[in-house]
Amino acid sequence: MQRLLLLLLLSSSSLQVAPPPPAATRGERLVGRSGSAAARSLGERGWSAASRTPSRAGARVPAGEAMDSVFVTVGTTSFDQLIECVSSDAVTRILQTLGCRKLTLQVGRGSVEPKAFTGPSFTLDVFRFKESIAEDIQSAGLVISHAGAGSCLEALGAGKPLIVVINENLMDNHQLELAKRLHRDGHLLYCTCSTLPETLRSLDFASLEPFPPGHPEKFANFVDRIVGFQ
Amino acid sequence: MGWRPGAGVGVLALAAAACLALRLFVTVRNHKRRVAGERRPVRLLLVLGSGGHTTEMLRLVNSLSPLYAPRHYVIANTDKMSEEKVRIIEAAKNEKDTEPQYTIHRIPRSREVRQSWISSVVTTVYSILYSIPLVFQLKPDMVMCNGPGTCVPLCLSALLLGIFGIKKVLIIYVESICRVETLSLSGKILYYLSDYFFVQWSTLKEKYPKSIYLGRIV
16 A cells, blocks of 8 residues: 555656656556566566557656666676667667766776767766765666676665666676566666667656665674674 | 505594594584673674675674674785775774774685686685684684685684684674575585574575575675
8 A cells, every 4th residue: 555655656746747657557567566476577577668668759757756867887897788888879869858967877897988978968977987886876866787786786775776787798697696686576677788778768667666775683683692692 | 464654644644634524513513602691792803805795794794783892804905995994884883982993904815706716726725824823813703704705714714713622713604695596605615614604585595494594684
């Protein structure tokens, strides 16, 4: 019930920017999701969101936060394909229709480093590494990240909507484990470089589950009992 | 047939190995708990990796009461960022006390990411040679680690303290949140050698029944 209320709230806040999808479809989806565990299986989200919206006329505007600024991060690795894709004309145009006025790329060790520019309606900012990307994440309305666990956790921990783009050349990487699981649990959207435009066009953050913080105090209590402090 | 001296050495070596194995078994099985109500501080040895491992470990450290002191942090010498993070967190912890309750130590990293197996063995031996004097000097009550390569040599050194009967060191291993389906290499080794082995996903708890699952703790 609480979630339903939240959804209604979110959809009404996005009303000012663009018409949200009919309330009925959202309601249905909500029932469908909680109703069948199978629907939670991998691949159901993100992909299916794309297939549910055949209309390509206008991208659905994300509920809640304004998507003024988008942050792309590849962590300490390189992911040229993602940087190329996200800085392409096609994708930057979609981002602008979503309301994005500033795109920041953290390109890591990659060999692709697009030229930064500041235009009247759109700014591209590019850097390789920074001591901390916490600020960039904090000021972003959407984070697009490689599947690295650190980047995923940092974005979700900051409460930011997150799209994880899978590097198909690194399929056996154990780092994917976490991204896949977080996707299965509905905390993030999941796509490849080739499906990124589609995923962006059909963005629906209302379908994302919040990612609550962990409970280190449970660990502390357990250890306290071991050493006799409790 | 005469008694060859080589055989004597062999028997001795075998006996020594058996003693060592028995001692290791006893040390690992001895989950000595302190008496409830104990207020004596717990000397901690904390193994930091880099990046995500450090972030996770520091969250756990932050949740512990000030009774876990002093805190000895061990950082791989190739790691640039962790020391700064430790200083920030310790400065925040140290609002009232004047004496800092922590020290920072560096040892060679035993295994870089994607390092080959053979060279891993060599660098691990190298890092054990650094770990033993450090652990014997610090004599911690408890070692806490979460999977960076350096934690295996340090835990082995801590076990040696127990094997020699100097001190039983509790080894607490917390598998990183990144591990959903499989344990890390350090985890696979320390599953058998640690006293308390925490995992953060139920999928791992099912595969490793001796582990402790309290949900997500970082």
